[in-house]
Amino acid sequence: MIAELGHYALVLALGLSLIQGVAPLIGARRGDAALMQLGSSTALMQFVFAAASFAALVACYLMSDFSVANVFQNSNSQMPVIYKFTSAWGNHEGSMLLWVLILALFGALVAGFGSNLPATLKADVLAVQAWIGAAFYLFILFTSNPFLRIAEPPFEGRDLNPILQDFGLAVHPPLLYLGYVGCSIAFSFAAAALIEGRIDAAWARYVRPWTLGAWMALTVGIAMGSYWAYYELGWGGWWFWDPVENASLMPWLAATALLHSAVVMEKRDALKIWTLLLAILAFSLSLLGTFLVRSGVLTSVHTFASDPTRGVFILAILVIFIGGSLALFAWRAPALTQGGLFAPVSREGALLLNNLFLASACATVFVGTLYPLALEALTGDKISVGAPFFVLTFAPLFVPLLLAMPFGPLLAWKRGDAYGAAQRLLAAAAVGVMAVVIVLIAEGGSVSLAPFGIGLALFVMGGAVTDLAERTGVVRIPFAAARARAAGLPRSAWGTALAHFGVGVTLLGIVAETHWNAERIVSLKPSQAVTLRHYELTFEDVVARQGPNYREQVARFAVRRDGQVLATLEPSKRSFATRGMTTTEAALLTRGVSQLYVSLGDTAADGALVVRIYHKPLVLLIWLGALVMALGGALSLSDRRLRIGAPKPAAKSTLAPAE
Amino acid sequence: MTRKQRRLVLIGAALGVLGLALALVLGALRDSIVFFQSPTDVAEGKVAPDKRLRLGGLVKDGSVKRNDLLIEFAVTDGNKDVPVSYRGIVPDLFREGQGVVVEGKLGAGGQFVADTVLAKHDENYMPREVADALKKSGRWKEGEGGKK
Numbered sequence: 001m002i003a004e005l006g007h008y009a010l011v012l013a014l015g016l017s018l019i020q021g022v023a024p025l026i027g028a029r030r031g032d033a034a035l036m037q038l039g040s041s042t043a044l045m046q047f048v049f050a051a052a053s054f055a056a057l058v059a060c061y062l063m064s065d066f067s068v069a070n071v072f073q074n075s076n077s078q079m080p081v082i083y084k085f086t087s088a089w090g091n092h093e094g095s096m097l098l099w100v101l102i103l104a105l106f107g108a109l110v111a112g113f114g115s116n117l118p119a120t121l122k123a124d125v126l127a128v129q130a131w132i133g134a135a136f137y138l139f140i141l142f143t144s145n146p147f148l149r150i151a152e153p154p155f156e157g158r159d160l161n162p163i164l165q166d167f168g169l170a171v172h173p174p175l176l177y178l179g180y181v182g183c184s185i186a187f188s189f190a191a192a193a194l195i196e197g198r199i200d201a202a203w204a205r206y207v208r209p210w211t212l213g214a215w216m217a218l219t220v221g222i223a224m225g226s227y228w229a230y231y232e233l234g235w236g237g238w239w240f241w242d243p244v245e246n247a248s249l250m251p252w253l254a255a256t257a258l259l260h261s262a263v264v265m266e267k268r269d270a271l272k273i274w275t276l277l278l279a280i281l282a283f284s285l286s287l288l289g290t291f292l293v294r295s296g297v298l299t300s301v302h303t304f305a306s307d308p309t310r311g312v313f314i315l316a317i318l319v320i321f322i323g324g325s326l327a328l329f330a331w332r333a334p335a336l337t338q339g340g341l342f343a344p345v346s347r348e349g350a351l352l353l354n355n356l357f358l359a360s361a362c363a364t365v366f367v368g369t370l371y372p373l374a375l376e377a378l379t380g381d382k383i384s385v386g387a388p389f390f391v392l393t394f395a396p397l398f399v400p401l402l403l404a405m406p407f408g409p410l411l412a413w414k415r416g417d418a419y420g421a422a423q424r425l426l427a428a429a430a431v432g433v434m435a436v437v438i439v440l441i442a443e444g445g446s447v448s449l450a451p452f453g454i455g456l457a458l459f460v461m462g463g464a465v466t467d468l469a470e471r472t473g474v475v476r477i478p479f480a481a482a483r484a485r486a487a488g489l490p491r492s493a494w495g496t497a498l499a500h501f502g503v504g505v506t507l508l509g510i511v512a513e514t515h516w517n518a519e520r521i522v523s524l525k526p527s528q529a530v531t532l533r534h535y536e537l538t539f540e541d542v543v544a545r546q547g548p549n550y551r552e553q554v555a556r557f558a559v560r561r562d563g564q565v566l567a568t569l570e571p572s573k574r575s576f577a578t579r580g581m582t583t584t585e586a587a588l589l590t591r592g593v594s595q596l597y598v599s600l601g602d603t604a605a606d607g608a609l610v611v612r613i614y615h616k617p618l619v620l621l622i623w624l625g626a627l628v629m630a631l632g633g634a635l636s637l638s639d640r641r642l643r644i645g646a647p648k649p650a651a652k653s654t655l656a657p658a659e
Numbered sequence: 660m661t662r663k664q665r666r667l668v669l670i671g672a673a674l675g676v677l678g679l680a681l682a683l684v685l686g687a688l689r690d691s692i693v694f695f696q697s698p699t700d701v702a703e704g705k706v707a708p709d710k711r712l713r714l715g716g717l718v719k720d721g722s723v724k725r726n727d728l729l730i731e732f733a734v735t736d737g738n739k740d741v742p743v744s745y746r747g748i749v750p751d752l753f754r755e756g757q758g759v760v761v762e763g764k765l766g767a768g769g770q771f772v773a774d775t776v777l778a779k780h781d782e783n784y785m786p787r788e789v790a791d792a793l794k795k796s797g798r799w800k801e802g803e804g805g806k807k
Contacts, residue, residue, distance in 0.1 A: 234748075234751075341662060341665045341666060341669070342665070343665060344665065344668045344669065344672070352669070352672075353672065353676075356672060356673055356676040356677075357676060360676050360677055360679070360680035361680070363677075363680055363684075364680055364683065364684050367684050367688075368684075368687075371688065371692075372692075381694065382694065382695035382713075382791070383692045383693060383694050383695060384692070384693045384695060384713055384762075385688075385691070385692050385693075386691070386693060388687070388690075388691035389687045389688065389691040389692065392683060392686065392687035392690070392691060393680070393683040393684050393687045396679070396683055397676075397679070397680060397683070521728055521746075521747050521748060522728075523727050523728055573751075581751070581752070582751045582752075583751055584751055599748075601747075601748035601749075602725070602748070602749075604725065604727075608727075610727075610728060610748055612747075612748050
């Protein structure tokens with residue numbers, strides 16, 4: 001009964017989205033307030049029904065109702081409750097339902113909190129949002145219905161893929177979807193602006209908070225996925241340049257560029273057409289990501305069992321929305337008022353440079369990800385484009401971007417003083433150069449890029465600190481006065497500095513992990529020991545344990561440093577009877593921000609155990625940096641300027657912006 | 660700076676960065692892509708030694724030999740087998756009779772020296788490349804094994 005209710009709610013949501021896609025649009029053209037208002041009420045109701053549908057699926061999972069095919073295939077009555085809950089979206093159908101739920105959520109948020117928007121813009125935005133929703137409701141109902149029943153219900157389910165039986169599944173997909181789908185708002189705003197044929201600085205102000213929110217979710221979502229892969233797959237790697245990872249990186253790069261170009265548009269009324277295009281591209285890349293992951297054209301952990309009709313359907317959605325929006329752009333954009341030109345050396349010039357590099361980096365990832373698919377379609381040759389390609393293309397584009405990053409916030413709007421900015425960055429540059437020298441000496445003069453990477457990371461972090469020091473004047477004026485200034489500084493300024501600092505933190509982690517990662521693979525018998533760096537690991541014994549839906553063999557290792565026992569690490573192999581699958585659970589010992597990582601291989605006939613041990617210095621900084629970036633975004637989002645939306649013209653003269 | 664000069668600087672910067680990106684992409688595409696081959700391709704000598712490639716097929720039944728950290732096995736597409744050696748830990752789903760993709764170089768004597776072994780993440784899932792290689796050799800029937 002519950003499954004049927006969920007199915008029915010989904011059909012109703014589709015019906016509502018169809019009304020929402022048409023009525024407000026007509027209302028906006030005719031100036032009919034009632035029709036435009038219909039957009040808001042349908043958006044709210046559509047969310048209610050999408051949520052009801054999702055809740056129904058979750059309920060089926062929690063009750064282990066195996067008469068529902070989707071539950072039968074992806075759940076098991078023995079699973080812990082948390083995994084029963086998360087397995088609702090640990091499969092193709094359920095994850096698409098989560099996708100539309102979040103889409104409906106964003107639509108409802110625009111309807112609920114968009115009271116400061118011009119009525120016609122709001123109506124158009126909600127209509128475009130509804131088209132996207134309708135397309136995905138149809139996709140779910142026709143190709144991926146999670147509510148289908150089985151005629152003769154089995155007694156037990158086939159269990160969730162054990163790799164997904166992890167807390168990561170509770171966090172990573174919802175956050176990533178919040179990011180992907182959050183980009184749809186900027187997209188809808190762009191389409192609405194094109195339909196209206198009008199775009200101004202206020203538009204950028206409306207779009208920025210949504211983009212910022214989506215960007216934050218995407219940042220944390222990607223970082224969580226990376227950490228999950230790191231500890232779950234047992235290879236100690238945190239980024240594989242896998243097409244699916246790239247699929248999430250591309251919208252992130254586009255959204256990052258969009259955040260920065262929207263600032264230029266808001267402050268200087270320039271880069272308008274470009275910002276519009278970026279808004280379209282960011283969501284197009286999110287759709288592309290959904291296509292790559294959900295259509296089964298790729299081989300990946302994210303690809304659940306899939307059939308070809310789905311791929312064709314998603315491809316059609318992709319073509320209609322990307323092609324349609326770009327056609328709309330090509331048709332309407334020339335009619336929009338152009339933004340002004342500006343001096344190359346200025347804040348807006350620096351932000352443009354940022355956009356150029358981010359867009360180019362995004363393009364290289366795009367080529368590397370899609371080239372194999374294109375080549376196979378054209379010539380039949382199968383190739384793989386792996387890490388070497390991306391290291392050779394992505395890194396050289398990011399280095400100048402990061403070098404230029406500290407300069408941007410120090411340049412004034414309109415006309416910046418590059419020499420002055422360079423002078424103020426002397427301290428940060430000195431820290432960076434010193435780091436290069438120290439690391440070079442410590443490395444004994446062996447040639448590598450690591451010292452320069454460390455230097456760059458410290459320069460970026462120093463640049464963020466310099467930015468704050470300059471704004472508060474903490475070096476030049478008395479401390480009390482500086483503190484007062486710091487209190488008066490807009491939160492977006494703190495947010496910018498914090499987010500930029502986070503980039504440096506992540507870079508530091510990446511360089512340290514890549515260069516100083518130590519790895520040993522050894523075969524050990526009980527009571528034998530192995531040393532890695534300053535840690536000594538003694539293999540004690542293997543014990544068997546019974547989990548809720550698996551049996552595990554736990555190997556115990558005593559970790560010693562200078563003869564003192566630090567901890568006992570317990571990596572294990574878990575066997576899941578239902579699927580006949582084994583997973584490797586790595587054991588981690590965190591010391592500061594570095595980690596010791598132990599993962600098990602096979603057991604030989606004579607009782608020897610193959611073990612893989614890593615020491616990963618500063619590895620946690622990779623993800624902590626991403627959290628710092630997102631925190632910066634949150635600070636910026638809480639800024640009064642963004643919360644109150646567009647300023648009233650009268651207020652502008654009395655409240656001078658602080659930056 | 661005049662309006663014209665400003666425009667030139669902006670266009671120049673845009674073209675410069677895009678040109679850099681293009682040069683990097685073209686350079687990297689020439690050097691760092693890896694071709695996928697089937698065991699038949701490799702056994703028939705279509706592959707130059709010392710060139711990185713991916714080899715995909717099934718792990719041949721009864722071919723896996725373990726010697727401490729060294730694992731030797733044969734990858735087959737039903738027509739031809741290619742002996743593979745790998746030093747390290749293979750993924751959990753590495754099993755005889757199952758699909759596998761290995762990456763590395765063809766060494767002297769026709770043995771493939773792998774530095775990466777990829778198995779799938781799901782017991783029903785067959786890497787698409789492997790499925791295609793098996794189809795090519797006629798050892799694949801629709802709806803069998805890796806139907807998903």
